[in-house]
Amino acid sequence: MTFELPNLMPMLPEMALLAMTCFILIFDLFIQDENRSVTFVLAQIAVFVTAGCIVGTSGPSVSLFGDMFTRDAMADVLKLMICLSVEIMFIYSSTYLKLRGLFKGEYFVLTLFAMMGMMILVSAGHFLTLYLGLELMALSFYAMIALDRDNARATEAAMKYFVLGALASGLLLYGMSMLYGVTGSLDIARVALAIDSGQVAIGAPLVFGLVFVVAGLAFKIGAVPFHMWIPDVYEGAPTPIALFIGTAPKFAAFAFFMRLLIGGLHGLVGDWQQMLVVMSVLSIVVGNVTAIAQTNFKRMLAYSTISHMGFVLLGILSGNVAGYSSAMYYMAVYVIMSLGAFGMVLLLSRAGFESDMLDDFKGLNQRSPWYAFMLLLVMFAMAGVPPTVGFYAKFAVLQAALQAGYVWLTVLAVLFSVVGAFYYLRIVKLMYFDEPQQLAPIAPRMDVRLIMSLNGLAMLVLGLMPQSLMSLCTYSIMHSF
Amino acid sequence: MFDGLPLLSLAIWVPIVAGILVLLTGRDSSPCLSRWLALAGSLAGFLVTVPLFTGFNATQSGMQFEEFSTWIPAFNINYHLGVDGISMLLILLTSFTTVLVVIAGWQVIQKKVAQYMASFLILSGLMIGVFASMDAILFYVFWEAQLIPMFLIIGVWGGPNRVYATIKFFLYTLLGSLLMLISFIYMYHLSGSFDIKDLQNLPLTMTVQVFIFISFFLSFAVKLPMWPVHTWLPDAHVEAPTGGSVVLAAIMLKMGGYGFIRLAMPIAPDAAHALSGVMIFLSLMAIIYISFVALVQTDMKKLIAYSSIAHMGFVTLGLFIFNIYGFEGAVLQMISHGFVSAALFLCVGVMYDRLHSRLIADYGGIANSMPVFAAFFMLFAMANAGLPGTSAFTGEFTVILGTIQSHFWYAALAATTLITGAAYTLWMYKRVVFGEVVNQAVSTMQDLNAREIIVLGLLAVAVLGMGLYPFPVTHVMQVSAHNLLTRIAQSKLH
Numbered sequence: 001m002t003f004e005l006p007n008l009m010p011m012l013p014e015m016a017l018l019a020m021t022c023f024i025l026i027f028d029l030f031i032q033d034e035n036r037s038v039t040f041v042l043a044q045i046a047v048f049v050t051a052g053c054i055v056g057t058s059g060p061s062v063s064l065f066g067d068m069f070t071r072d073a074m075a076d077v078l079k080l081m082i083c084l085s086v087e088i089m090f091i092y093s094s095t096y097l098k099l100r101g102l103f104k105g106e107y108f109v110l111t112l113f114a115m116m117g118m119m120i121l122v123s124a125g126h127f128l129t130l131y132l133g134l135e136l137m138a139l140s141f142y143a144m145i146a147l148d149r150d151n152a153r154a155t156e157a158a159m160k161y162f163v164l165g166a167l168a169s170g171l172l173l174y175g176m177s178m179l180y181g182v183t184g185s186l187d188i189a190r191v192a193l194a195i196d197s198g199q200v201a202i203g204a205p206l207v208f209g210l211v212f213v214v215a216g217l218a219f220k221i222g223a224v225p226f227h228m229w230i231p232d233v234y235e236g237a238p239t240p241i242a243l244f245i246g247t248a249p250k251f252a253a254f255a256f257f258m259r260l261l262i263g264g265l266h267g268l269v270g271d272w273q274q275m276l277v278v279m280s281v282l283s284i285v286v287g288n289v290t291a292i293a294q295t296n297f298k299r300m301l302a303y304s305t306i307s308h309m310g311f312v313l314l315g316i317l318s319g320n321v322a323g324y325s326s327a328m329y330y331m332a333v334y335v336i337m338s339l340g341a342f343g344m345v346l347l348l349s350r351a352g353f354e355s356d357m358l359d360d361f362k363g364l365n366q367r368s369p370w371y372a373f374m375l376l377l378v379m380f381a382m383a384g385v386p387p388t389v390g391f392y393a394k395f396a397v398l399q400a401a402l403q404a405g406y407v408w409l410t411v412l413a414v415l416f417s418v419v420g421a422f423y424y425l426r427i428v429k430l431m432y433f434d435e436p437q438q439l440a441p442i443a444p445r446m447d448v449r450l451i452m453s454l455n456g457l458a459m460l461v462l463g464l465m466p467q468s469l470m471s472l473c474t475y476s477i478m479h480s481f
Numbered sequence: 482m483f484d485g486l487p488l489l490s491l492a493i494w495v496p497i498v499a500g501i502l503v504l505l506t507g508r509d510s511s512p513c514l515s516r517w518l519a520l521a522g523s524l525a526g527f528l529v530t531v532p533l534f535t536g537f538n539a540t541q542s543g544m545q546f547e548e549f550s551t552w553i554p555a556f557n558i559n560y561h562l563g564v565d566g567i568s569m570l571l572i573l574l575t576s577f578t579t580v581l582v583v584i585a586g587w588q589v590i591q592k593k594v595a596q597y598m599a600s601f602l603i604l605s606g607l608m609i610g611v612f613a614s615m616d617a618i619l620f621y622v623f624w625e626a627q628l629i630p631m632f633l634i635i636g637v638w639g640g641p642n643r644v645y646a647t648i649k650f651f652l653y654t655l656l657g658s659l660l661m662l663i664s665f666i667y668m669y670h671l672s673g674s675f676d677i678k679d680l681q682n683l684p685l686t687m688t689v690q691v692f693i694f695i696s697f698f699l700s701f702a703v704k705l706p707m708w709p710v711h712t713w714l715p716d717a718h719v720e721a722p723t724g725g726s727v728v729l730a731a732i733m734l735k736m737g738g739y740g741f742i743r744l745a746m747p748i749a750p751d752a753a754h755a756l757s758g759v760m761i762f763l764s765l766m767a768i769i770y771i772s773f774v775a776l777v778q779t780d781m782k783k784l785i786a787y788s789s790i791a792h793m794g795f796v797t798l799g800l801f802i803f804n805i806y807g808f809e810g811a812v813l814q815m816i817s818h819g820f821v822s823a824a825l826f827l828c829v830g831v832m833y834d835r836l837h838s839r840l841i842a843d844y845g846g847i848a849n850s851m852p853v854f855a856a857f858f859m860l861f862a863m864a865n866a867g868l869p870g871t872s873a874f875t876g877e878f879t880v881i882l883g884t885i886q887s888h889f890w891y892a893a894l895a896a897t898t899l900i901t902g903a904a905y906t907l908w909m910y911k912r913v914v915f916g917e918v919v920n921q922a923v924s925t926m927q928d929l930n931a932r933e934i935i936v937l938g939l940l941a942v943a944v945l946g947m948g949l950y951p952f953p954v955t956h957v958m959q960v961s962a963h964n965l966l967t968r969i970a971q972s973k974l975h
Binding site: 385386387391392407410415418421425426428433474 | 662
């Protein structure tokens with residue numbers, strides 16, 4: 001009997017990341033606090049090497065380990081986007097963490113582990129890998145939120161997230177077990193086959209399984225009514241962690257939706273579509289209306305995230321390729337906007353000053369016209385005003401939903417985006433029309449300055465030339481499903 | 482001579498690039514550089530639009546100076562520009578007004594000069610983009626994008642209640658235009674194209690046309706503004722700086738009228754005919770009721786703002802009468818109102834700069850201290866009242882002429898404006914310019930300086946020129962207007 005080692009090359013990025021993360025974990029033990037920048041550099045190298053491996057080993061779609069691990073165009077693109085957002089997060093957050101004594105090895109190692117969880121999740125072809133990736137990511141987050149252990153709010157947020165997250169995982173597992181019971185497989189492709197071929201009756205157990213799975217998914221993406229953790233976590237967690245949770249995992253959550261609902265349960269599209277319609281509407285309505293009442297910028301962003309996720313769901317529920325790629329495009333655009341908004345909070349924060357209240361943005365145009373302009377671009381992009389990229393994201397999603405025949409849904413969505421425009425305008429108002437309360441000079445590091453400028457200008461550049469990112473998303477969806 | 486040049490692209494991008502340059506070079510310590518650069522940019526922007534007029538072939542009915550390149554192939558969205566006789570005139574009006582606005586803000590604006598000038602230049606390019614777009618999404622992008630600079634102009638340099646006004650302005654406009662966007666996408670799924678020409682040729686059922694017309698109506702009526710969605714305008718005008726008011730009144734309001742001409746009526750002609758009764762009712766309501774509202778205003782800017790709404794009523798009245806006089810009159814009225822309202826807001830600005838009040842009651846007897854100004858103000862007040870020989874007369878008279886052909890009583894009602902318009906304008910003029918000097922500060926007011934004379938003089942030439950000899954204007958748009966009218970007369974129900 002011969003034992004053949006499978007071709008492991010498609011897994012190289014994950015394996016490289018794991019090796020480097022373990023190395024950093026050990027290596028960091030021997031590093032003094034004043035030399036912590038070495039770890040910082042190593043972590044960034046790890047991200048870059050991972051990205052390099054993804055590009056280097058990309059190819060046609062393959063499955064490994066009996067379909068447990070899938071490598072396709074969507075996985076590659078999403079993983080690269082995850083790498084990019086983790087790198088940007090590293091750059092934005094270093095000063096903030098140093099000033100608060102959180103610039104520790106744990107932070108980097110946990111980030112890299114979370115990133116690995118996301119990558120596994122993105123590539124999952126099996127319920128177990130899906131769950132493995134999800135938990136690796138979530139466990140790292142629980143710890144990261146509580147990184148500032150003496151901060152009561154952060155601890156509370158971590159606790160809340162942990163309890164609710166565990167509940168959601170439970171729902172998900174329960175749903176998966178039901179699907180397993182009905183279809184007899186944990187393999188996503190086989191589940192799809194069983195449902196599509198009509199081997200299994202579409203009855204109560206299957207639909208119940210679907211409901212539980214969708215509930216678990218909705219929790220991860222933060223759609224109403226499973227959104228309660230988002231505002232608390234965004235507000236309570238240290239800003240870099242909030243930035244992290246608000247960006248890269250969204251890609252993972254998108255992949256989660258795609259793998260489960262489109263890859264596995266596409267035969268039940270009529271059933272999950274209805275659920276997504278309800279969640280999408282509720283998210284857009286609740287997110288936009290509640291955001292108006294917020295005085296904390298991070299909390300406002302949390303509610304704005306919820307409404308943006310409503311738009312992403314709008315794309316997914318269209319149930320066609322145009323819809324999925326528009327949802328992916330929306331997610332990518334959302335992450336870029338979110339990076340910019342949180343990045344600005346980090347940029348304006350100082351020792352002992354969080355800069356996370358709305359009033360902290362007053363008169364920013366007088367203190368620094370350039371950064372005010374960058375945040376202006378981000379805010380108008382979030383409001384979906386052309387020529388910023390946010391408009392094209394909304395446009396793509398709306399056109400997919402209209403194509404699927406949801407006219408009333410699109411009308412509702414745009415009505416509430418007018419409501420949403422109000423609170424983004426309020427930020428612009430604070431920056432441009434009001435007198436500054438803070439007068440401290442804004443002097444970020446060179447790399448932060450550069451990335452923040454690129455981040456802001458990306459709103460405009462991607463808005464004037466939306467085609468590239470759009471076709472990248474379409475390409476990756478077309479070649480994966 | 483200008484054959485090879487992409488003139489429309491230049492008209493759009495020259496002011497925008499100039500605005501970005503002003504923004505980049507601008508320092509609060511040296512506002513002079515920003516001012517001169519902005520002036521150069523606006524003049525260059527005006528100069529590149531002149532060949533559009535001189536090179537325009539008035540006998541040709543189609544689009545001219547067309548430019549086409551693909552932009553977003555995934556959705557068949559193209560960078561497609563083109564003008565006919567109507568949009569060409571509006572483009573000229575825009576670039577001309579921008580020069581005036583830059584000069585008018587020369588001394589008045591002392592705070593963040595570079596940002597002020599840049600906002601206006603970028604705004605100008607975006608507005609020209611609206612008039613030149615032949616692709617619905619391109620149109621939409623320009624249409625929405627100009628909200629951003631205008632939002633900042635009102636909010637940063639505006640009066641005490643500016644925040645309320647500017648947010649109201651933004652949200653009102655956004656709501657209307659998002660519904661328009663849905664209409665565009667809906668039609669895209671039927672026709673596979675966003676090209677305005679294709680949308681104009683797309684057959685639609687009556688129900689769909691009505692919905693599409695309503696969505697356009699919400700967008701354009703807010704912009705125009707028509708009664709009863711006009712309430713943002715007085716707020717925005719009162720709080721905006723002089724330049725902002727000028728651009729708002731002279732150009733932005735015209736976008737609403739232009740939208741009806743280019744999109745709403747040709748795309749949904751049957752709905753336009755079916756709903757013309759409502760449109761005419763709303764127009765007459767604006768002409769009659771808003772005139773009375775204007776009569777009782779105590780704030781000069783508010784008075785002119787309300788008078789703008791009344792004058793815009795003539796535009797929609799002329800359009801929805803569906804004959805050539807009405808149509809041409811409506812376009813003439815749009816151009817003429819661009820000059821007259823700009824001039825009146827500038828006049829109020831001149832007084833406000835000296836006394837820092839817009840209230841009629843604070844003035845009186847200005848003729849004693851500012852005779853030259855009083856003369857200019859007189860001319861523009863008369864024009865606003867529709868005196869023959871001024872541009873406003875040409876527009877209003879042609880609309881009334883067209884209305885009489887189809888319905889006598891509509892015309893009779895519309896003609897009341899000649900009385901009410903004269904009443905509110907001249908009464909205001911009398912209280913401000915003549916009479917005893919009640920406020921001591923008035924007697925010390927300086928008369929116009931050279932810069933103000935240039936600005937008001939240019940406008941006076943335009944107002945009188947168009948009033949006495951409107952032929953060049955009517956000539957270039959005649960064929961386009963005929964063409965559009967024929968198109969609107971054809972039913973799309975197949």
